[in-house]
Amino acid sequence: MKKYGKILTILTFLLVLVGCWDMVEIDRRLFVGIVGIDVSDEPNKYTFHFSIPIAREIMGGEGGGGGGGVGGESVSQITTEAYSLIDAARNLALRINRDMYFEHMRIVVISEEVAKKGLKDVLNPFARQTEFNRRSRIAICDGKAEKVMQVKPWAEKLKAEYMESLYASRVMSGKFIQMDLGDFFHNLYTQNGSTLVSKITPNGTEVNIGGAGVIKNFKFIGWLNEEETQGINFFLGKVRGGEIVAEDIGGTGTVTFTILGEKAQLSLKTAEPIPEFDFKAYVTGDIASTSHAVTYDHDKLGTKYIEELEKVISEEIKAQILKGIKRLQEDYRVDLLKLNEHLKKYRPDLWKIYEEDWEDIFPQVSIEVDVKTSIKNVGILR
Amino acid sequence: MLTNNDLITVPQAVALIIMTVLEVGLLSLPREVATYAESDGWILVIIAWLLAFICSLVLSTLIRRFPGETFIEYSQKVIGKFLAFAIGVILIIHFVLATAVVIRTFAEVTNAFMLPNTPREFIIIAQMLLTIYLIRHGIEPTARIAEILFPLLLVPIFAMYMIALPKADFTELLPVFNTPIKTMAVGSLYTMLNFFGLEILLILGPYLKRPDKIYWTMFVSVGVIALIFLFIVIITFSVLGVQPAKQFIWPGMTIIRMITAPGRVFERLDALAMALWTIASFTASNSMYLAGALTCFHLTKAREFKFFITILFPWIYFLASLPPSIIATEKLRHIVRWGSVSVGIAVPVIVLLLSIIMKKKGETA
Numbered sequence: 001m002k003k004y005g006k007i008l009t010i011l012t013f014l015l016v017l018v019g020c021w022d023m024v025e026i027d028r029r030l031f032v033g034i035v036g037i038d039v040s041d042e043p044n045k046y047t048f049h050f051s052i053p054i055a056r057e058i059m060g061g062e063g064g065g066g067g068g069g070v071g072g073e074s075v076s077q078i079t080t081e082a083y084s085l086i087d088a089a090r091n092l093a094l095r096i097n098r099d100m101y102f103e104h105m106r107i108v109v110i111s112e113e114v115a116k117k118g119l120k121d122v123l124n125p126f127a128r129q130t131e132f133n134r135r136s137r138i139a140i141c142d143g144k145a146e147k148v149m150q151v152k153p154w155a156e157k158l159k160a161e162y163m164e165s166l167y168a169s170r171v172m173s174g175k176f177i178q179m180d181l182g183d184f185f186h187n188l189y190t191q192n193g194s195t196l197v198s199k200i201t202p203n204g205t206e207v208n209i210g211g212a213g214v215i216k217n218f219k220f221i222g223w224l225n226e227e228e229t230q231g232i233n234f235f236l237g238k239v240r241g242g243e244i245v246a247e248d249i250g251g252t253g254t255v256t257f258t259i260l261g262e263k264a265q266l267s268l269k270t271a272e273p274i275p276e277f278d279f280k281a282y283v284t285g286d287i288a289s290t291s292h293a294v295t296y297d298h299d300k301l302g303t304k305y306i307e308e309l310e311k312v313i314s315e316e317i318k319a320q321i322l323k324g325i326k327r328l329q330e331d332y333r334v335d336l337l338k339l340n341e342h343l344k345k346y347r348p349d350l351w352k353i354y355e356e357d358w359e360d361i362f363p364q365v366s367i368e369v370d371v372k373t374s375i376k377n378v379g380i381l382r
Numbered sequence: 383m384l385t386n387n388d389l390i391t392v393p394q395a396v397a398l399i400i401m402t403v404l405e406v407g408l409l410s411l412p413r414e415v416a417t418y419a420e421s422d423g424w425i426l427v428i429i430a431w432l433l434a435f436i437c438s439l440v441l442s443t444l445i446r447r448f449p450g451e452t453f454i455e456y457s458q459k460v461i462g463k464f465l466a467f468a469i470g471v472i473l474i475i476h477f478v479l480a481t482a483v484v485i486r487t488f489a490e491v492t493n494a495f496m497l498p499n500t501p502r503e504f505i506i507i508a509q510m511l512l513t514i515y516l517i518r519h520g521i522e523p524t525a526r527i528a529e530i531l532f533p534l535l536l537v538p539i540f541a542m543y544m545i546a547l548p549k550a551d552f553t554e555l556l557p558v559f560n561t562p563i564k565t566m567a568v569g570s571l572y573t574m575l576n577f578f579g580l581e582i583l584l585i586l587g588p589y590l591k592r593p594d595k596i597y598w599t600m601f602v603s604v605g606v607i608a609l610i611f612l613f614i615v616i617i618t619f620s621v622l623g624v625q626p627a628k629q630f631i632w633p634g635m636t637i638i639r640m641i642t643a644p645g646r647v648f649e650r651l652d653a654l655a656m657a658l659w660t661i662a663s664f665t666a667s668n669s670m671y672l673a674g675a676l677t678c679f680h681l682t683k684a685r686e687f688k689f690f691i692t693i694l695f696p697w698i699y700f701l702a703s704l705p706p707s708i709i710a711t712e713k714l715r716h717i718v719r720w721g722s723v724s725v726g727i728a729v730p731v732i733v734l735l736l737s738i739i740m741k742k743k744g745e746t747a
Contacts (some may be wrong), residue, residue, distance in 0.1 A: 102648075127629075130495050134639050135649075165477035182640040189625040345421075345556035 027055075029101040032192040033075070033160025036145035037122055039113040040081045046114060047123065047148045048088035050078045050100065053158050077149055083123045106160035107137040107167075108181065109200060112147040115220030120193075127185050139198040140220060147202040150178050154205045166209050167198065168178045171241035173196045174259065175207045190341065193218040194334050196232065215269040216294040216334040224327060230323025232282055233339055234317060234371075237264030242290065246316040249308050253291030257313045260285045260376060266342055269352050269368065277339060277367045283317060286377040305321065306375055314371040321369050329363045339365060389591040390626050392587050393527035397532040398586070398669055399603040403579040404535070405609065405666035406487045406659050407715070409634035411576055411611060412618035416627040418569030419561040421554065423624070431608035431609050434577040437727045438600040441583040444734050449593040452680040455585040460737045469729055470681040473584070476721045477674030478694055480578070481667050482701035483718045485509050488663035488713050489702070495635060495715075496656045510671075512664065514695065517672040518688055521589050524672050535661045536610070541656070542651055543617045547643045549595065550620035572722055575719035577607065581726030585673040631708070635659075651722035665724055671698065 036049035057074040078096070082088035089100045114122060126132045139147045149159075156162040167178060175230045176199040179187070187195035199211040210226040224232065233239045239262045248255040269276040287309065328336055340358055343351040354361055390398065415423030448456040459464040489505040497505070517524050561569070583600075590596065618633050621640070627633040633738075638655040642648075674694055679687035705711040737743070 020497075021504070022497045131498075134636075135642065180640075186623045186626050189629055190623050300653070345553055348557040348560040 004196050008262075021056065024099055025263065028050075028098050029100045030096065031102055031104045032102050033104070033106050033158065034109060034149060034163070034354070035105060035107075035116050036109045036141075036149045037085075037086070037103075038111045038145045039117065042081065044080050045083055046088075047079060047081050048085060049146055050088075050092075051149050051159060052076055052078065053160065058157060075159055078148075084121065086129070101115060102132045105133045105136045106164040107139060109139055109141050109145045109148045111141055112143065112213075112220060114145075115140050115215070115366060118219050119215065120218045123185075123188075126181055132181070133290040137164060137198065138179070138181050138184050139200040139209070140215075142199065142201045142223075150199055151202050151207055152205055153207075160171075163200070163207060163209075166207070173210075174230045174239035174242035175211070177212045177233075177241070178238070180191070186237065188215075188218070191336070191338075194336060196224070196229075196336050199223060210281075214328070214332050214334060214336065221332055221334070224324065227320050228324040228327050229319035231322070232328070234262060234283075234321050235264065235279065237262055239283075244285075244313055244316050244320075246312045248291045249305070249312060255309060255312065256288045257309075257373075257375075258286050258288045259283060268342070268350075271347070274361060274366075275339075275343065275354070275362050277342075277365065278368045279321075279367050281317065281347060281369075281371045283314075283371060283373045284376050285313075285373070287375055287379065306378075309373055310373045313375075314373045317373065318369050318371045321371070325367060325369075329365070333359060333363050335359075335362045337367075388522050388589060389518050390522055390525040391591055392523075392589050392595050394529045395586065395590060395599050396606075397529040398604045399526045399580065399583070399599070400606050401528040401532060401535070401662070401665035402582055402608050402669040403603075403666075404662050405484050405579070406491055406663045407576060407578075408611070408614060408662070409491065409632040409659070411573075411718065412615050412622075412627045412633045413630060414575055414576070414731060415569065415615055416619070416624050416633075418572060419566060420557060421619065421624050422559065422566065423569075423619065424555065424560045424612060425559070426566070426570045426573040427608060427615055430573035430577065431568070431604065431611075433570065433574045434580065434608070435601070437574075437577075438580055438583070438604050438729065439597075440730045440734055441580065442596040442600050444730055444737075445583065445587040445590070445593055445596050447734070448587070450554050450588050452588050454677070454680040456737070456742075457733050458599065459742050460733050460740065469725075470677060473511055473677045473725055474681070474719070475673055476581075476725050477670050477677060478697050479672060479701060479714070479718050479721065481670040481694075482704075483711070483715050484530060484667045484670060485664055485698070486702040486705065487715065488667075489657065490708055491632060491635065491659060492656065494632075495652060503703055506699065508606045509667065510695065510702075511631075511663065513566060513667050513671055514691055515653055517668055517675065520687075520689060521586075521672060521676070524668050527668070531661050535658055535665075536715050538654060538658055540613070541613065542638065544619045545643055545651070546617055546637055549641065550617065551623075552620045553619045554623055555616065575716075575723060576611065577604070578719045578722035578726070579670070581722055582602075582669050582673045584725070584730065585676050665676075718722070 008246070032050045033053055034049075034051035036051070038047040038049070040047045053075050054073070059241055061144045078092060080088050080091045080095075082091050092100060110119070110122065110244065133333065147208065151159060153159055153162040156165075167176070175194050179198065182194065194216045197213045197215055198209060199213050201208040201211075210229070212224040212229040212232070213220055214222050214224060230242065242259050244257045244259065245254050246257070247253075262281060265280045265282075267278045269278045290303070290309070302316065325337065328334060339362065342352065401503055407416060412423070415426045419426050444453075444456070454466055454470050457469060463471075485506050488509060489502045492505050493500065493502055516527060531737045587593070590599075618627055618637055621637050622630075622633055626636075638651050641651060643651060648654075671691070671694070675687050675690040678684075678690040678693070684690075701714075705714050
């Protein structure tokens with residue numbers, strides 16, 4: 001009898017303690033790849049687009065001809081109007097029988113219009129709910145977000161993967177803003193609602209991620225072009241690759257310089273009455289092409305030409321940085337150069353004085369930019 | 383069962399104390415210190431360390447003074463039977479509340495990050511059943527489990543947060559010493575509340591195999607706890623930033639969701655993190671629950687302590703499911719922490735002072 005009692009106990013445990021309450025079979029889920037947010041005609045409402053890859057279509061085999069099912073689209077798009085993202089997902093529960101699953105979300109695209117109205121309420125669920133992937137990218141698009149959702153990339157099957165891998169190419173270019181949702185919220189919280197954000201421009205079969213959007217006080221206020229973006233990236237010490245094209249010495253053509261890395265250094269020069277900063281950037285890279293046949297003298301191992309080139313490139317980088325600074329100071333009047341953070345961290349006493357009206361002080365701050373370039377390699381041509 | 387004489391060795395005591403103090407509260411620690419002192423938060427941890435160390439000195443001195451005696455026994459000698467009884471009852475209430483809060487917080491975190499649809503009551507009961515199964519066997523197995531789980535918890539925690547290091551920006555820790563002294567003092571007092579759990583030493587006394595080594599035991603355990611606190615606060619500040627750390631309820635967990643293991647071997651570390659916090663809250667609730675049952679046992683001088691576990695069960699379950707929301711849980715948590723300070727510091731200090739004045743000592747000291 002005792003034996004049966006024990007077996008019964010174990011069986012009860014098996015019955016009660018085993019299993020998963022939150023189990024959802026993988027084929028019951030819809031993996032949302034892209035979330036797009038547009039303004040709606042109704043007040044306070046937004047139009048939400050979800051781009052969802054269809055597993056069975058992707059499995060259909062690459063280039064297998066018309067083997068796919070109906071339409072053969074590998075990615076489908078659902079659109080709904082709602083007050084918030086969560087509201088939208090719940091709306092869709094009336095229309096689709098599967099669970100929307102955001103843990104593999106790759107990119108959030110917000111239209112210019114929505115961003116202009118303010119990002120606070122739209123973005124809140126991304127930070128508040130745990131179901132959203134914090135490593136997803138975020139971008140503001142030029143025009144309607146729907147256009148981005150409808151892009152059909154010719155190189156990749158999945159749009160989400162295509163766009164995400166674009167943003168991973170920091171070693172190829174410094175002309176875009178590299179950030180994920182986590183970084184984005186970090187910037188918003190530390191900078192009082194101001195940050196740079198990636199820009200995305202749809203164009204039929206592809207998107208362009210060059211440039212940046214400026215967000216001030218949770219509202220979108222304008223764009224930076226590619227050069228200005230690279231300038232700001234230089235200022236923030238974030239450039240890890242890309243190229244600089246400058247006019248070659250003697251006006252014989254252009255020289256292309258590929259960036260390998262960068263180190264930035266910011267220091268306060270004078271504190272009163274308006275702070276002045278000293279900025280130094282050390283850029284390293286290779287010469288990829290030049291209009292001259294030789295870059296150094298074989299016999300004397302003279303490096304005069306190299307030094308001159310370094311100077312030319314430094315000037316070009318400096319010009320880009322200044323363009324970026326000027327735009328932020330004069331047009332947007334928003335401190336995205338993190339000067340406020342610098343003051344706060346290294347001179348908290350000064351920051352207390354300036355904090356109140358930093359918005360008015362920032363445009364008057366003068367920054368001395370000094371760029372030092374060193375050429376590491378010239379390729380296999382002398 | 384000849385080896386089991388219900389005495390715990392020094393390493394076991396160290397592990398038990400550390401595992402009691404380290405619980406899910408660790409996840410919210412960066413938020414608390416950030417709110418009190420912004421980027422000076424890590425200094426608060428160091429000051430709190432010193433305070434906790436002083437507190438543990440008081441507790442250890444009591445144990446040294448009355449070796450082999452329970453807290454109830456020697457407080458009866460010092461402050462009289464009635465007061466000692468009252469304190470005993472307060473201790474029981476405190477431990478029951480503490481167990482409830484630890485288990486409830488664990489259930490909250492699990493619900494938020496892992497199992498959104500699982501009823502909270504179910505998580506609470508499952509966790510409690512496991513705890514009961516263990517502590518019914520007494521203090522030695524409980525300490526042994528703590529000893530076994532100790533490296534299993536610490537090594538992955540360090541490894542996991544280390545992965546976040548490439549994202550770290552240590553200038554977030556600047557400026558240093560920018561907080562007014564007064565805020566600093568208040569903040570470090572509050573931070574010290576994070577060391578709640580040290581008061582189990584009141585109960586642990588008679589079960590120590592080497593009460594003569596208690597100072598060393600306490601020095602190591604408080605030191606290790608503080609180092610872990612410091613590590614997590616610094617990593618959270620530098621990876622997440624001070625301002626965002628204030629915004630999240632559990633910044634320690636939010637970081638895990640931001641990092642990817644190198645080479646994308648594992649894209650998410652959430653599951654690992656949840657497993658670790660399960661261990662942490664399991665061991666913490668073990669010792670709190672056991673301490674509660676043992677206090678009942680000491681108070682009533684019963685022959686066995688096991689049935690007190692059963693008596694406490696409904697109360698703990700009731701208190702754990704009492705707070706209607708997460709905010710209420712946080713409030714309850716706060717009450718428990720203050721309770722921990724009063725029974726963990728104020729009462730021992732009074733007892734110690736009185737015992738010195740009245741020149742009362744244990745028999746073998």
